[in-house]
Amino acid sequence: MFEMDESTIRLLLFSGGLVFFLALELLVPYRDSSVSKWKRWANNLTLTLFNSFLLQLIFSSAIIATAMYVQTHKMGILNMLEAPPGIIFMDFMLYVWHLLNHIMPLLWRFHRVHHSDLNMDVSSATRFHIGELTISAAIKISIIFFLGASYMGVLIFESAVLLCTQFHHSSLKVPKWFETLWWILFVPPSMHRIHHSVIIKERDTNYGAIFSIWDRILGTLLINVDQKKIRIGIGAYPKPDKLNLHHLLAMPFTKPVR
Ligand SMILES: [Zn+2]
Numbered sequence: 001m002f003e004m005d006e007s008t009i010r011l012l013l014f015s016g017g018l019v020f021f022l023a024l025e026l027l028v029p030y031r032d033s034s035v036s037k038w039k040r041w042a043n044n045l046t047l048t049l050f051n052s053f054l055l056q057l058i059f060s061s062a063i064i065a066t067a068m069y070v071q072t073h074k075m076g077i078l079n080m081l082e083a084p085p086g087i088i089f090m091d092f093m094l095y096v097w098h099l100l101n102h103i104m105p106l107l108w109r110f111h112r113v114h115h116s117d118l119n120m121d122v123s124s125a126t127r128f129h130i131g132e133l134t135i136s137a138a139i140k141i142s143i144i145f146f147l148g149a150s151y152m153g154v155l156i157f158e159s160a161v162l163l164c165t166q167f168h169h170s171s172l173k174v175p176k177w178f179e180t181l182w183w184i185l186f187v188p189p190s191m192h193r194i195h196h197s198v199i200i201k202e203r204d205t206n207y208g209a210i211f212s213i214w215d216r217i218l219g220t221l222l223i224n225v226d227q228k229k230i231r232i233g234i235g236a237y238p239k240p241d242k243l244n245l246h247h248l249l250a251m252p253f254t255k256p257v258r
Contacts (some may be wrong), residue, residue, distance in 0.1 A: 006064050017166040018038035021122035021232050028173040035118045035240045044123035051130050066141050070148040076094040086153035096206040109252040118233045121171040164210045168192040187212050198231045
């Protein structure tokens with residue numbers, strides 16, 4: 001059997017998901033873009049590429065190496081457990097991390113780069129500031145170290161998060177019955193669209209990445225919003241010409257807007 005390393009798997013999943021959801025977005029779009037899709041894509045993908053070069057090299061291998069280390073040394077309290085409970089737990093940790101990004105002013109400075117996108121599509125899924133990704137990778141490594149998530153568990157979790165975020169950011173028209181069904185356990189595009197609203201009250205809800213259950217249990221779920229009226233972005237950044245790559249990289253260090 002041939003073996004692939006985790007960065008090859010990640011690259012294949014990323015590009016596969018990107019092409020797959022882009023094709024669907026173009027075939028069955030949820031709504032027309034309000035700003036140039038290609039200009040946003042140029043920004044979002046350059047940012048993704050820039051982050052990947054700096055981060056994947058250091059952290060993705062470190063995350064997997066930590067998981068392998070704790071697995072061989074039988075460390076961590078989750079080590080006795082198989083992959084699925086580990087994935088559910090890691091998704092809960094991601095929910096908490098996402099919530100903190102919205103309520104802690106310092107973290108919001110970085111996370112607002114993601115929310116400043118004026119339209120949502122599959123390219124928004126990896127539009128993050130390197131600062132946010134660095135802090136989250138460091139936290140992820142500590143969690144894996146102390147809880148002992150298994151190598152397979154981490155690999156499956158990372159892949160699931162990637163595909164789920166590409167899906168729920170995509171500007172794809174999903175059949176109503178599928179959305180309703182998906183919403184019971186998972187995060188459909190309409191749920192995450194509310195999270196990207198310019199209205200702060202709506203933005204501070206629906207933090208889930210894979211599962212919608214954390215929002216449901218902890219009271220941060222918001223369903224009844226007129227989807228057609230949702231305006232995407234951050235009120236303080238309405239202009240696309242102020243959202244080029246260099247603006248995005250400098251954003252955390254500029255005026256702290258909500
Ligand atoms: Zn957010």
